[in-house]
Amino acid sequence: MARNVGKAPSKQIDAEAYWKANLKIIVILLTIWFVVSYVPVLLVNQLNQITFLTGFPFGYYMGSQGSLIVFVIEIFFYAWWMGKLDRQFGLHED
C-alpha cells in the first residue's frame, strides 16, 4: 500500500484505493463463506465417513455447527478489518 495513508489531500484517490481494498476483503471472505457452506454439502457422503468430537458424522457436523462458527468469525473479522482500514485511510468517525 504505497499510496497515501491518513488524511490525504486528494479525496478521490483515497476513496478509490479504500474501495478496492474493501472489495478485496469481501471477495476473500465470500470465497471462504462459499467453501464452508456449499462444498461440504457436495461432499457430505464422504465427510460422513469421518467421526468427529462426541460422535458427529463430519458432514452432518459441518452443516449443523462447523459452517455456522465460521460465519460468526467471518463477520467479526470483517468488522475488525474494516475498522483498521478506516483508520488507515483516515475515514474513521471519531
Place this chain on the structure above:
Amino acid sequence: MAVAQKAGLAGFWGNYLARRYTYFTIGFILFSMFVGLLESFGVISNQGIGYLFLLLTLAMYAGIGIMSRTKHLDEYYVAGRSVPAIANGMATGADWMSAASFISMAGTLWLLGYDGLAYIMGWTGGYVLLALLFAPYIRKFGQYTIPDFVGARYEGNRARIVASIAAILVSLTYVTAQVVGVGLIMSRLVGVSYEVGVVVGLMGVLVCSFLGGMKAVTWTQVAQYIILITAYLIPVTMLSLKLTGVPIPQLMYGRAISEINRLETEQLGAPTYTVPFRDVPSNASLRTSLGELNTKYNLGLTIPAATSDASHKGQPWNFLALMFCLMVGTAGLPHILIRFYTVPSVKESRKSVGYSLLFIFLLYFTAPAYAAFSRWEMLANVAGKPVSEIPSWAANWTKTGLLNITDMTKLEGVDGAKPPAWAATLIANKSLVWTDANGDGKIQLGDFVAADPNDATKGGTAGELSGTAVTAKKVDGILQFPELAIGADLVVLATPEIAGLPYTIAALVAAGGLAAALSTADGLLVVIASAIAHDVYAKALRPDAPVANRVRLGKIMILVGAAAAALLALPRLALIAQMVAWAFSLAAASFFPIILLGIFWKRANGAGAIAGMIGGLVVTIFYMYMNYTNPHFNVLGISHLGSGLFGLITNFILTIGVSLATAPPSNEIQRLVESLRLPTSDDSMRSSGPSPVH
C-alpha cells in the same frame, strides 16, 4: 436527542441500559425459580403458572412500550439511530427468530434429518451476505425504509412503489404466520381458545409498536430475546444432563447421533437420520392445503392424486437451491435490513451484524441438539415397546394430535365413524378399509391374514380392517419406529416432559415461544406501516405532509396491519406457514439483486431495477405455482421452496441488460453511490445523523 452516542462493547456494558437488562435477566430467572418453588409445594395449578408467565411477560413488554412512546419521526422509524451494536444484535435476533424458528425448527430437523440443515445454514449464512454486502451501506444511506433506498438509488417513485408493494407482500404473510403462532401458544399456555389467543396476543404486539414505533419495538425485543433464549436453552440442557451426564447439549448430541445411527440400523435396517438428500418435490402440501380449504369453507375443490418426483433423489441440487434462497432471502428481507438504520454509525452497523448472528447462532446451534436427543429418546425408549406400555409423556402428547401412534391396534374399539386423523387419511386414500362386520359401529381387530403371503406390499386383513396399509407389523401391538408420526411442533414443546422437568419449565418454553412470535410480529408491523405511511403517502403522494401526520398515519397503519394479520390468521391455514417459506424466495428474487447492484455497480439504473424486480417476481411465482401444483415440473429436482433461485438469476440478467441498453443514471446518483461506499459522513450529500425534522 443525543447525536450518535458512541456505544461499542464498553459503551454497552458501561451504560445504565446494560445494567438494567442484567437486572432484568436476573429478575426473570428468580421469578421462574419462585414459580417453580410454588409448583413444587403444590400451591399453584398448571393454569395458574401459565397465567403468571403470560401476565408478567406481557406487562413487561407493555411497560417498555409505554416508557419508550414517542412522536419523533426518527425515534418512531429508526429508534433515533442510537441503538448500540450489542442491543441491536439482540433486537435483530428477536426480530429474526420467529415462532417457526423457536417451536418448529427442531421438529423439522427431527423429520428431515440432514436435509433440514439447509434451513440452519441458510438462515445463518445469509448474515454473512448482510454484513459484507448490505449493512454498512444501508446505514450510510441513513433513511427510514428499504423502498427509501430503492427510490433514491433508482431515481423515482415508480421503483419506490414497486419496492413498497414487494415489502408489504413479504411482510404481511410473515406477520400472519406469527399471529398464528401467538394464538397457538396462548391457547397452550393458559388454555384459552385459539381465537381469543390471537386477539390477546395482538394487544401485546400493539402496546409496543403502536405507541413507540421502532424505538419501543427495539427495546422490547432486547427483553424478548433474553426470555426466548433462556427458555430455549434450559430444557435441552437438562435433557442433555439426564441422557449423557454432561449439561452441554450442543457438544453432547454427537453421542445422540451415533446412538440414532446404531438404533436405526437395528430397527430399520439402515441409518436414515444423517443420510442426505432424501427430501424430494411432492404435492403433499398442496393436497393438505386444498383439503383444509375444503373442510373449512366447503369449497369442494378437487384434490389431485398424490404424486412426487424422486428422479433426483440423492442429488444435492434441491438442498443447495433451498439453502441459497434462504441465505439470499435473509439478506433481502426488509424487516431485517431496516435494523441497520437504527445503529449510530457505519462502524457499529458492521459489528451489529456480528452480534445479531452470534445471538441467532445460539438458537440455531442448539436446535439440532433438541432434534437429536428427542429422536434418540424415541428410538430407545418409545419404539419397540408394546403399544399399551409407552412412556407417560408420549401417551400425554398423543392426546394433542402432535404425536400419533399409527399401530392399528390403537384402533381397537374406536368409533368407526370418528377415526383419528392418521387413520382417516389412510381411509381417504383407500389403503385402509373398515367393514363393520358385526354392525356395532366400532372397529374390531382380529388375527392378521396376508392377502398374498409372497408379497407384503399387498397388505391383508385383520378383523374388520383390510387394505394395503394393514400389514403384519401394523397389527402386532408393538410400536415400531415408523409407526410414530410427529408434528414439527412436538419436539421443543415436549422436551421438558421428556427430561422430567416441572410444568414451570414448560410454561417458560411457551413464554419464550410467545416472545419469539411477538417480537417478530412487532418488527414486521413497523415495516408494513412505514411502507404505506412513509413511502406511499409521505414520499410519493404528499411530499409536503407535516411530520405529525406522518407519525399519526404510521400508527393507524400499524392497527390496520394488525387487523389484517388477525383476519388472515383466524382460519389457521397450513398454507400460511408455506407462504413464509415462499417469502424468502420472493425477497431473494426482488430485493437482493437490485440492492446489491445499486451499491456495487454504478451503472445500474431505474429502468433496469424495475424490469429486474418485476421479472424476478414473475419467474419465481411461475416456478412456484407450476412446481407446487405438479411436482414433476422441476429443474434438477428443485422444489417450489427454492424457486427464488430462478427469479434471482432473471432479476440480475434483466437489471444488467436493461441498464446497459438505457441511459446511465445521473451524475447525482453516481455521487450518491460513491458516498455510500465511504463510511464517513463529511462528503456525503445526505446527513447520516438524526434528521432535523423535529
